[in-house]
Amino acid sequence: MAVTMRDVAEHAGVSQRTVSNVVTGSVPVRPETRERVMASIRALGYRTFAPARQLRQGRTSTVALALPRLTEPYFAELAQCVIDRAAQESLRVTVVTTASRREDELAILAGDQVFADGVIMSSVALTPEDESLRHPAFPLVLIGDRGLGGEVAHVGPDxxxxxxxxxxxxxxxxxxxxxxxxxxxxxxxxxxxxxxxxxxxxxxxxxxxxxxxxxxxxxxxxxxxxxxxxxxxxxxxxxxxxxxxxxxxxxxxxxxxxxxxxxxxxxxxxxxxxxxxxxxxxxxxxxxxxxPDEVAAAALRELSAQFEGRAEPARHVLPHRxxxxxxxxxxxxxxx
Amino acid sequence: MAVTMRDVAEHAGVSQRTVSNVVTGSVPVRPETRERVMASIRALGYRTFAPARQLRQGRTSTVALALPRLTEPYFAELAQCVIDRAAQESLRVTVVTTASRREDELAILAGDQVFADGVIMSSVALTPEDESLRHPAFPLVLIGDRGLGGEVAHVGPDxxxxxxxxxxxxxxxxxxxxxxxxxxxxxxxxxxxxxxxxxxxxxxxxxxxxxxxxxxxxxxxxxxxxxxxxxxxxxxxxxxxxxxxxxxxxxxxxxxxxxxxxxxxxxxxxxxxxxxxxxxxxxxxxxxxxxPDEVAAAALRELSAQFEGRAEPARHVLPHRxxxxxxxxxxxxxxx
DNA sequence: CTGAAAGCGCTTACAG
DNA sequence: CTGAAAGCGCTTACAG
CATH class of the missing domain: 3.40.50.2300 (Response regulator)
Structure with missing residues (x-):
């Protein structure tokens, strides 16, 4: 990163704290100060470097969506629904595809590809016997078809x-x-x-x-x-x-x-x-x-519940129509 | 994060440096030590917290892919190609959709949604006059249809x-x-x-x-x-x-x-x-x-060139067949 | 091949 | 409403 928050603070003659307040909008800032900071941001071309914020906050605000493939229209639509729903909660979505390969699905369970706070996965190759499903190392929600094991969260119809x-x-x-x-x-x-x-x-x-x-x-x-x-x-x-x-x-x-x-x-x-x-x-x-949007909403809701420690992983039976x-x-x- | 690299180092009786070496695989580690570290990782359930690594390295190893929608089969296929190509270079892909809204496309240019090292965007609503296109604040490649301005990188057919x-x-x-x-x-x-x-x-x-x-x-x-x-x-x-x-x-x-x-x-x-x-x-x-795969490959190649400072943003005319x-x-x- | 230590760029109690 | 300072969890010169 070329220009940091520190540079902006210096340029605007305020503390880093104030710049942060302006950028996040979490704390009200005097309009005058605010304007000055914004001007410095524009002048210097400052952009927040996400990993620093994420490190500090201890979360990525990103969910990983693991699907067999995007070229199957159902999955494309589901992905679009997840992206839209996630955006409403200021979450980004990283899409990972498995090509229905069991090894790829297992790799995700192992956390190899997971640069996110949690995973929504449409698994087609895992079986209830897979040990890694017993204790996922991160918030995980299975969607769609599979009713697997008892430990892992799931949303899907009857x-x-x-x-x-x-x-x-x-x-x-x-x-x-x-x-x-x-x-x-x-x-x-x-x-x-x-x-x-x-x-x-x-x-x-x-x-x-x-x-x-x-x-x-x-x-x-x-x-x-x-x-x-x-x-x-x-x-x-x-x-x-x-x-x-x-x-x-x-x-x-x-x-x-x-x-x-x-x-x-x-x-x-x-x-x-x-x-x-x-x-x-x-x-x-x-x-x-x-x-599809109901599936996406339910999966995200369950994931959020796990993020907030609100609940044990649950299995949600979605009403069908x-x-x-x-x-x-x-x-x-x-x-x- | 519950368990950190520090915990693993302590548990294994080595330095953090050694744990890092084992995890990244960048430096050879004595097999014996390596095994001990791996055992501790498993025992403690350690997983790398990506933002820390990203902060340290100064990059996210993520590219943002901005498309109008995933429900249009062409974009779904293109997204799949980008994901596959990116995976080959150990890059993740965050998918953002704009619904063809000009305001959404402008927001991306402003860097609002961009938690990535660079952006590949299929724009449908921008015009060559858009000032923000002159000096994107981050590596940006436009794909598909639009031949916009002279400053911004582009890949597409004649x-x-x-x-x-x-x-x-x-x-x-x-x-x-x-x-x-x-x-x-x-x-x-x-x-x-x-x-x-x-x-x-x-x-x-x-x-x-x-x-x-x-x-x-x-x-x-x-x-x-x-x-x-x-x-x-x-x-x-x-x-x-x-x-x-x-x-x-x-x-x-x-x-x-x-x-x-x-x-x-x-x-x-x-x-x-x-x-x-x-x-x-x-x-x-x-x-x-x-x-579509040729488009994806070219876009990623151009983005990589910008990451590495190898080149000025370029406009690539892809051969058609x-x-x-x-x-x-x-x-x-x-x-x- | 391994240690001890610095520092990446943010946010956030702690003060005022 | 704003400052000064600590620290998030990693990686990486610097030594050995």
Whole structure:
């Protein structure tokens, strides 16, 4: 740093203390003095050197956000929500991406990459057995899918209930052959839980489970597209698709259209995540889950609670909402 | 911070200096000592407090990335590229979004939000007249579209040349009524430059400019979709569309399909940005421009040069590439 | 390869 | 409302 607070103080003929008061605005300063200091700041081109303040205050006022990737629209939207919410509390956000690599997620737990007061992580590769999850060395909140261990804070929906509600909605439309898209992530808790919700809804309605309606698929647009194309070719009579997330649901809608069928007339489609992109799709996509902004807000709230020592790490079940849109409308629209 | 380096040194029976050597790995430490220190670190749960290191070193090892929003796929991809490239140089990335607000961009120039060694900004609202651009108070690199002032570093393609190449390609396919989608941002330099490239290509081919082929549109998916639907209804005979960016080009392709026409048989479509999403679209999208990763790499390289005082802020013209894909293929595919 | 000590640029009780 | 001074937790010449 070229010019320091000391230089400004000298230039303005006041103490460092006064300059600090002006800069932080924490203490009222006589307008006259204030003006003089501001003038010196401008004249000298002074800028606060953040690390010094942070060292003194013992905190960075930064949160790290760890996500698999920003190129998945859901994560991009979530990141935007976290940034916006954090800004309201004068917190900055450092984004770290893991590419879904277990080693990267573990490195974050080890605190290697963490130059922040706390971490919000969307983990996809950790398991409840991971020891480092027992005692994170810093405030940590897991978001999204995973319900891991008992020690670590978490915010997320009740996956099972949410999916049950969504599939119930599909069945309520009179659909009887509801495919579950993305049903192959054996060990992943989220997948298990969402699958359980699907089975609940079927059982409730007295519909038998058909093995071929459990469709393996990647949880992204291309995964949903490819798997749906395959399923529609292989299996006839599918009249609804519940996708494990919105990205794959959007892919599924494209697949349906490409085979000359219509959403929702021939096949109703619903997803999970309540991505804002779903509202803008054609047809607009029915989805279940908390809103991304609600997830961001809850994660930040939990992190703040830990910063302030207000609470033990807690596990928050976020209420989900089923937003019904055109992709499950009851009208029988004609194709195109 | 609970446990400091001092505590570790005491616990291990060595000096702070030695602990520091072990932690940073900058100086070789006797394996035996090293092990003892590591054991103490684990036992005490020590973690480096970044601000102290940063204060001492006089730098944050963080770059701020300022973008309009993360929910625009191009920016999400660019952010991912910057994060990946930065990680290679042990730099962290703090993401700040401006929502395209001029006041937010100015605040960043004023250094208000900047807790980083330098800033990479994708500005959309500043003009060459903005005084704060003359003498940024910290290393600053503008990316993407804007060619602003002479003082501030910039990386970006030659918009005019790039668009000329792309439109030339369209004309080379035998298309004669090439629409320019997104041609309404009067003052914006990028828009001006790209429009000039379009006009160049037409002039070259001896094609008269048709006023109604200059289509105003927002530079995003929905903007491209809506404007193209309107244009196709209003104007007949359009046989190609060059969109100002890939997002609006993807919207245009959807509009074309929705009106029962086919890409590329009826209407060829090309965009700008070389977003990776374009390669995955159906049909895959022809695009021109540098790759997002090339933009990220160049921006970071320029920033590093400024950090090290290696150079005056420079203006880098990135080579563009025209990636030809299915949306401009010569085969006459039948619809669907 | 390791110690003892200075100092990075701030903020904040402690006085007035 | 303002001063003088201590100290946050590191790294790094300076010695050995």
């Amino acid at each position: 996956n099972r209930l949410a999916v049950r509600d969504a599939v119930r909605h599909l069945i309520g439309l009179g659909r009887r052959r509801v495919a579950l898209l993305g049903a192959d992530r054996g060990a992943a808790l989220t997948c298990e839980q969402r699958t359980a919700g699907y089975l609940d809804a079927l059982a409730e309605a007295g519909i038998a489970v058909e093995r071929e309606l459990l469709i393996p698929a990647g949880w992204d647009f291309d995964g949903g597209l490819a798997a749906t194309l395959g399923a529609l070719e292989r299996t006839s009579g599918i009249d609804a698709i519940f996708a494990m997330n919105d990205s794959s649901a959007l892919g599924a809608m494209k697949a349906v259209a490409r085979t000359g069928r219509s959403v929702p007339a021939d096949i109703a489609v619903a997803g999970f995540d309540n991505m804002s992109e779903g509202a803008r799709a054609t047809p607009s996509l029915t989805s279940v889950g908390p809103l 089923l937003v019904e849109r055109d992709s499950t409308a009851v009208i029988t629209a004609s194709p195109r | 918009n005019r040349l790039a668009v000329r190449d792309a439109v030339r390609h369209l004309i080379g396919l035998g298309r004669r009524r090439v629409a320019l989608l997104g041609a309404d941002r009067g003052a914006a330099l990028t828009c001006e430059q790209r429009t000039a490239g379009y006009l160049d290509a037409l002039a070259e081919a001896g094609i008269a400019v048709e006023r109604e082929l200059l289509i105003p549109a927002g530079w995003d998916f929905d903007g491209g979709l809506a404007a193209t639907l309107g244009a196709l209804e209003r104007t007949s005979g359009i046989d190609a569309i060059f969109a100002m960016n890939d997002s609006s080009a993807l919207g245009a392709m959807k509009a074309v399909a929705r009106t029962g026409r086919s890409v590329p048989a009826d209407i060829a479509v090309a965009g700008f940005d070389n977003m990776s999403e374009g390669a995955r679209a159906t049909p895959s999208l022809t695009s021109v421009g540098p790759l 025209l990636v030809e894909r299915d949306s401009t293929a010569v085969i006459t595919a039948s619809p669907r």
